[in-house]
Amino acid sequence: MSKKKGFIVRAEVRQQILDRLKNEGIPVVKLAEEHGIHPSTIYNWLGGQATGAASTLEMAKLRRENQLLKEIIGHLALTS
Numbered sequence: 001m002s003k004k005k006g007f008i009v010r011a012e013v014r015q016q017i018l019d020r021l022k023n024e025g026i027p028v029v030k031l032a033e034e035h036g037i038h039p040s041t042i043y044n045w046l047g048g049q050a051t052g053a054a055s056t057l058e059m060a061k062l063r064r065e066n067q068l069l070k071e072i073i074g075h076l077a078l079t080s
Contacts, residue, residue, distance in 0.1 A: 009037060018045060022056045025064040 018033060020026050021042070032039040046057050 009035070009041070015047060017042060019054060021046075021060050025060040025067070028057070 013035065017031050019030060022030065027041045028039050032042055044056075046055060
């Protein structure tokens with residue numbers, strides 16, 4: 001469990017938040033708001049997972065960017 005200013009986040013919830021960030025690319029700020037925690041808490045969790053490869057946050061940003069580019073290309077292909 002993580003404890004921040006008297007607020008405890010269960011390990012299961014923490015993992016769910018990190019999984020949603022990684023797999024769905026949901027912004028940290030939105031996840032923090034949904035769960036009533038400060039965004040820096042999530043960033044601290046992410047920092048603890050760094051392994052030398054691209055961080056979870058970087059991967060989520062790249063996934064969102066990739067999805068946006070796919071949508072733009074699809075739109076351009078349909079309007080051409």
